[in-house]
Amino acid sequence: MSTQTLLLFSLVLFSFLCKSLCASNDSISASTSYILNCGISKDGLEDADTRKWNPDTKYLVSSDDSISAKAEFQDPSLPSTVPYMTARIFTSKSTYIFKVSSKQRHWIRLHFYPSSYSSLNISDAYFGVIANGITALHNFSASITAQALTQAYILREFSLSSSPNGRVNITFLPCPFHNGSYAFINGIEIIEMPDLFSTAMMVGFSDQSVDLGGSAFQTMFRVNVGGQYISPTQDSGLSRTWYDDSPYVFGAGVGVVGDADKGFILRYTTDTPEYVAPADVYTTFRSMGPDPKVNSNYNLTWVFQVDANFTYIVRLHFCELVWTKVNQRVFDIYVNNQTAETAADVIVMAGSPGLPVYQDYAVYVEDGPGDETIWVALHPSVSAEPEVYDAFLNGLEIFKMSDTAENLAGPNPVPSPLMLEAEQEPTQEFAPSKSNNKAQVIGGAAGGAAAFGLMAVICIAVYHRKRRELGIDSSTTGWLPLYGNSQSTNKSTISGKSTASSHLSSMAASLCRHFSLAEIKHGTKHFDESHVIGVGGFGKVYKGVVDGGTKVAIKRANPSSEQGLHEFQTEIEMLSKLRHRHLVSLIGYCEEDNEMILVYDYMAHGTLREHLYKGHKTNLSWKQRLEICIGAARGLHYLHTGAKYTIIHRDVKTTNILLDEKWVAKVSDFGLSKTGPNLNQTHVSTVVKGSFGYLDPEYFRRQQLTEKSDVYSFGVVLFEALCARPALNPSLPKEQVSLADWALHCQKKGFLEDIVDPHIKEQINPDCLKKFAETAEKCLSDHGIERPSMGDVLWNLEFALQLQENPDGVKMEDIDVMRTHTSSHSDGHEANMGIHGSNLSIGGDSEENEESSSVIFSQLVHPKGR
Template identity: 65%
Template sequence: MNSDTQILFSIFFFSLTLSNIACVLSQGTQSDSNSYVLACGASSDGTDSNDRKWTSDSKFLTNSGNSITATAQSQDSSLPSTIPYMTARIFKSTSSYKFTVSSKDRFWLRLHFYPASYGNLDPSNAYFSVNANGFTLLNNFSASITAKALTQAYIVREFSLVPAQSGDLIITFTPSSDHKDSYAFVNGIEVIPMPDIFGSAPLVGFSDQSVEVNSSTLQTMYRLNVGGKFIPSTNDSGLTRTWYDDSPYLFGAAFGVTSQADNKTKIEYPSNLSQEIAPLSVYETARSMGPDPNVNRNYNLTWIFQIDANFTYIVRFHFCEILLTKINQRVFDIFINNQTAQEGADVIGWAGEQGVPVYKDYAIYAEDLPGDDELWVALHPSVSMHPEYYDAILNGLEIFKQNDTMGNLAGPNPVPSAMLLHAEATKKKFAPSSSRSKTVVHVIGGVAGGVFGIAVATAIIFYVSNKKKNNDGSRCSTSSWLPLYGTSHTTGKSTGTGKSTSSHLTNLAAGLCRHFSLAEIKHGTRNFSESHVIGVGGFGKVYEGYIDGKTKVAIKRSNPSSEQGVHEFQTEIEMLSKLRHKHLVSLIGFCEEDGEMILVYDHMANGTLREHLYKGDKPGLPWKQRLEICIGAARGLHYLHTGARYTIIHRDVKTTNILLDEKWEAKVSDFGLSKTGPNLNQTHVSTMVKGSFGYLDPEYFRRQQLTEKSDVYSFGVVLFEVLCARPALNVNLPKEQVSLADWALHCQRMGTIEDIIDPNLKGNITDQCLRKFTETAEKCLSDQGIDRPSMGDVLWNLEFALQLQDNPDGDKLISIQTDKANDTYAMHKAMLNIDEESVLSDEIDTSNTTDIFSQIVNPKGR
């Protein structure tokens, strides 16, 4: 079986699996205390194809007059049973169910949806919200859109709810007011008691913080039997969970190898591990990297998952060593979203012996930024530990979404892939009419899983027809089935020669930065070798490479499926190709050929400012060095605001976009969201709100009016971030402390700012310097832009603070310092008045190569 056939087989197998999943079962029955299994809209009790009893829901409605019952007009062949999916409870107004539950136990809540036509109701009009005991589970939810995007006929949503203190569970369905003729519906509801299998989880990126999971409501996002097959709920260990095959989520061609415990290896739960954590069949199979240590050292075993941004996720890893027997035989590192979750993971070291299951939980926060809708899990051999085998292993993986501080778990409706939409359009265009059409749909539905079978088949044909070979012999695809990479985009038009024609962008940047050929880029990265990858961001992968055979650079290659990447690519070139400044990261050149969008930057040897504050394992910076870095960043921003030919507003100022070269000079980076500022006749630019939560100017957020003072606000957050060594947002802190800006302002006004500064800095900052620094940051965070200082004033005050640090006797030196700061500001301002063309030729220094740029250590898109 060749590689294409294997891929297609996996695609079809995955599609069939999704379409034929057995109904999520429960071990409990209606006779069990506080356990409910309801067929909504059914007139009487019934039994499904697995002999499980479902009870009518009518007696649990608190206002049954607000609802009607209905029967689906058609039955998709992939439905596991007519019960509960062929009947539905329809709500045209807010309605609720009420259940008596234990006030001490957590419980599963499973909601079943079959988006079919009920009477004269259009399934595409069903938009609604679901609330359970104050937690928002779904908001503006469309089962029709979700089913189409996932190529499934029906949807099951599983939640783990905290104990109901009142002893009552109230589930409320509310049709959306934003859609005409909207209604809510549900086909089945399960309320099943469960043991509390959650505790606390360390927060990735924060060595001393953890998340208390047992006090949260969770949504099950993924549950995978890694290296094994689909496990139906009937084979689960008491909790009636469904476990899926992990292979559709693997990144690239690096599938590793799968293994299964032989008859001699007996899997036994240790006394401190509940058998309800996962079934034995999960621990009996595993996926590892393979037998070649040289290969394993140069790649990661990686899975990618679509998630909703602005939530904390609990990632549970299940391990059981089924082949090796000794400590330090197989040791590996665990990464989540390119951050180290665990160094030196040794399953035998954790479990004590072969065949003993163990699990580890980690928490990670996904920022609410465009492009941050993926969660990456990667394993890599721990070379530093010198294990006997350079390998990694994983048996099972679960990902749970944790409710936010507002009690919300709802995310947006998914977007169907471009391929699926293309297939649907093709199906409609060429669909035969009348009875013959119904026959064709019926036949394909029986094979491929229902109404989406034609879309699946067409998409696969489309996939094959677009497979092609590169000139170098490697295979590439202009489209893919799984939502990893889709159709590539280019700013130029493709020609038959494999080159792209000159575009407006190319002409615009001509003469301002270098236009690399794709061949040069491939040569500098060894044909985009995975061993050269140094980071992954919302735009795409970042490679370490060389140009002209010797100059070390950072090469950012676009993810072809990212529409946001096209805009960023253009903005980055158009902005940075015109700017050169000591404190701005340098764009060396770009490549737009064969559908590729590639940017080439200077290397930045010391990475981002954030990783030296709290996001990495590097030693903290002394106070004076932090202050000098802030001054450098302020100079770069001041140049953008006043020194370029037009005012430029960065719009995404944060510590990950302040980079440090080998001399620890600060450089502002990442201009993908930058905007040209208002002209002399304007006070602001009206534009859609973009940026990073925690740094957003509240006035800009409220009024959608952007000014350079928006950058000043963001920089004020950066100043407090530098002082306190904590993130701009930390959802695990008490509500009043979640926002650094709000908490720092509160402490500043209460005179307790010294209580929240980085403990490593205490006693190392002079009182005068600290007072000037915090006063400056406080002014930057003024609610209204007119009350904030200009970036020039911020720069002046930071220079002053630096002098007060060097000369604590500030009262005697104020006049001297004022003169010196004025001189510094005057010199800087004079430099800004240099003709921009001379800056382009004089300030660029391509020999000053540096290591890493904006999104390498913390690969987050905007």
């Protein structure tokens, strides 16, 4: 080898070694995508989707001011221990540096699990995040955000434009204004992506467009309209998550959903390549429906909660799957009550039927009470005279655009007090409730639990809007000190102190005993924490003693509670006039010194939920569960038909079914109850209240309350008793999160037995299970008119009990007893109590009815022979 060749080889080798050393010193990888599990030292740990996560240490500029730590508690709703059970903790400004392609955009996904790490208080974790000069988060509290969204973990997704220097820098800065503040991160993803952003038409300014090319974005919402949940592994190469749109559809006009004909193959185009959205988005849709008269009188509308003072890009995805000619289906598009597009014809947009296309619209959301929302509405374009009056949509995405200060950070959401109570009671479902008018909830594509968490957020938004439309001041219905409201106060004729008695009817006050605060304090040993037996939306419940030895349950209002004066009054007004074996008895109340306290009979065995899965105090037998359900049904049936007016409970759930020392079920908690419609009405119009997982979907859509809303909630209770699992469980796969949806799916597919509680599976008679499941299924019908009355439900449950106790066949005398027993719980408001699905009606005095009943009963006496 010549001297010249040796010299050249040496130079090349020296150059290579220098580059290697520089790369090592800079701690930068040449990879363009990264999936990092922060705080670990081992390579290749896999998450639940078998994705491999690597350590983060070598990408830190300096790790001297950081520590790795393990979470002290694993929330059951975490989808995987990787990356959430380990974290990188920063006590001072710290930066990650990643080498990326200088020509590509990148997704930046940050994973946060707010837990206790190394004895640090998670409530002290306030920090900011800056990515390539973009303020992604500012004064961010993962703990507060998780509480507000009722999620165990938080995922934030950002899109950064290409980096000229080929690097992505992510800096964490503990908040300097909070003592003891620190920053933390559990997982970081940096994924190379195509440039999905070019220009968008400015809503309200038809001649103006917004250049999106150099901007940064945060993903706020991504929904598959009319379709199902799409997981990251089902997305078209970009690992995005698409959620069901139904929680965001506004009002009663939900339209109809549809999909492409079998065998349809989607053809992508150069204008709409495959990575824009997966085929499942473009092959499903939601339209207004077939009736042109109905369609011409309403808008198909979606509502989303966002942060104020930002510009948002609203991306609508279309694919015409039904019509084949121009001007057959034409509609107008509105965003925040402004015209975004007139006479939109998707076939014209795409150039042909069956081709996907998308449109981007930019809208600025100003700051103002109740204005932190984006409304997207579609309406048939009458002026275009199309062949059909209809509108449709396949998919929708909303992105927040960085402002002129290179900022994407919004404020921390404000958790309602009820959500804070739910944090202390993790398995208790939350209720849509009032929050401050300035409360702003940060949306996002936020993992497995985000679907129903975001549903709560939008429910709060709709709640506030409805209150304003009705002219209701939010300050009048929250918790009010009994002496602090603007109304004049009177002195109690009993205690001589200023009280809330003036807010109660004289009958309620006379039927309900007034306790002095001294009696209450004596009975609870000054509200000793050792006497607490429960915590709910109203406040803490204490076990107490009055009158020298009578055990009672004492419910004390929390001044920061969402349930306040109105609920206090409602509970007294309702329960003081009601007495029934299957309703919890209100003994009295106390309203001294700004206290609101209710005193009830003591229920020795607590709530039904405690004996199903929360705490597993007792493994109830199947017969016990059935008898408890029957008892609760009797209580609800009495509310609907036995009182002077129909009473709708509005919060039926397993925590509101209590059990006394003899395991007798009693319905409790009437703070949300409403008097039902009169004879000239079909419903009561009211803001939505209740608990998610149990909430009647029709009531949620229309804000129209009927007694059938209680029936729906009770249907969830029935499946809870059968399956021994919560109404909502975000730790399960998407399709199983909602017990109501999953149980109905299993029932229709014929494998309900697979989800029955294994403790009772062998105890249930098959005929009993069939009748019980059919009854629960009917209760969960989407439309109230299709649901049975509580009288029907009660009859069917008692019949199921007879099938359980008499596996060889139900005798006629048993049915006569059931008929007499059931009718004794009604005051005659219901003339008939039919068994749905069996053409059976009970009641009436005619012999023909009796004979008809007997014929059908004879078929039911030996159900195995049918």
